[in-house]
Amino acid sequence: MHMQYKRLLKTFLELVRIDSPSGREEKVIKYVVSALGSIGAKYSVDKEGNIYTALGDKNFNPVLLSCHLDTVESGGSIVPVVTKNGVIRSKTNTILGADNKVAVAITLEILRLISEQKIKSRVEAVFSTREETDGGIRKFDFKKVQSNIGIVADRAAPLGGIVMSSPSILDFDIKIKGKSAHCAVPEKGINALTATTYLLSNLKTGKIDRHTTLNIGLIKGGTAVNTIPESVFLSGSLRSFSNKSFEKVQRRIKVLLKNTKRDYNIKYDGNFDLYCRGYNYKKTDKAVKRVIYALRRVKVKPKFEVSFGASDANAFVEHGIKVVNINDGSKYAHTSKESISISSLNKLFDIYIEYVKAEII
Ligand SMILES: [Zn+2]
Known part of the structure; x- marks a missing residue:
């Protein structure tokens, strides 16, 4: 196992152990802020608890990585287990919190790879609060963001899916x-x-x-x-x-x-x-093309989907930042059956790596 996958798994398991239902994200904010500190990334935290950071070479066009820190009510302390088939799930009858700790963990590990110069890119990240309830992102200062495009992996469905429309x-x-x-x-x-x-x-x-x-x-x-x-x-x-x-x-x-x-x-x-506000993307949009490129690089077939749900992508799009919501490879979000395989977690990480490295814009 590559060191970067090992670190990702460790970060993910640490994150899911931190209880962070909507409105009570203090502990996970502390964790992320301390991780950003050790990575050497400058960050700011707003009144809602939204964390903004940027890292990497300013000669590149920046891309935005969006994720949310909160979960639905967990149902108790989350104890993750890895089954012998390589699937991560909750040991008890709580949720796992893959929604959206998968994206939080991957975002942190991407930033770590940039700080170690293993990826050359310019990345901005927004870790939001209360996505599952009233949307802490709605009060975020979007003027901070330089990126025109970005991604968020916030849909519990097989990898490759790209949300083209949201209501x-x-x-x-x-x-x-x-x-x-x-x-x-x-x-x-x-x-x-x-x-x-x-x-x-x-x-x-x-x-x-x-x-x-x-x-x-x-x-x-x-x-x-x-x-x-x-x-x-x-x-x-x-x-x-x-x-x-x-x-x-x-x-x-x-x-x-x-x-x-x-x-x-x-x-x-x-x-x-x-x-x-809803949005509709076209396959020819730069924001979507970069996702397609990243998926193809790791041999995952792009699938163009419609979602009746919303994500933080809606808020970014409303402010002119074309963030694309992609499937995260997890299953049964918001239930005690929630799970993700280690191979999907690693694959999603690969998609992110190719996405931030891509220089097609
Ligand atoms: Zn979510």
Whole structure:
């Protein structure tokens, strides 16, 4: 085993042992910052905990390596094991945290190889927080970044996959407010639940069209069996690859809210938070071509895929930095079956090495 693979495995296993669910990334930030210190890379940490660093020869066009430090709730202390077939998984019923510690470990090892002059390149890296929840990256100072292109390996699927399209995502909360009254005198109240029922029965959810999905995932309301429900809270998520359809569904929700107010005499509060903008790449985009080049160098066949999920790539693209999300070779992310083989881990590392070395731009 090459020394560089050995080091990668050690770093990865150390990283997954550090519990870092979204919002509680302090310990892993400390680890990464100390690793950057020993590598000799200058870095900065912002209020959100996002770490930025840059390293290497300034004569090269820089590329950005993006990864996130947090995980979903782990379910306990993570103890990684390597099976005799060379697969890394959790010893107990926790997640492994390959999402996204695989990319964190590889990014650190790439920086180490650059500092040892084993790779000649210019690399910037952003280690973000709360990717799994509200996205610490959204408050990152994108002006720091010099790179026009970059990669993030944040998709648990076989190596070779390149995410060509990702949707815009809007998460929203709606509060429908009526007036409570004893159930014996319903005429004194305004039933928020009746109004909500009207709203929901007139709102198409699920697959809206070829490009768009709408989900109402949370419903809360009412206070007692003998009380007219005063308030109902709804939370949902709208995802679309088409801006037109994305705007149309939003307008539809807002019109329905107005009609519900008019017909049922309720009040409402709507909080519509654009989580991220979508993007569509072409195979001829420089950002994608460099990934294809790297994959071919290590004899992995590129596959062009569409994802209904988002990643930090969306935030970078929104700020003009064409970051491409690629498959990381892991399996069953966010579950206790999460795993990655050592051969996939090493292969992904090879892809990164070829990617940062490439001088086709
Ligand atoms: Zn992830």
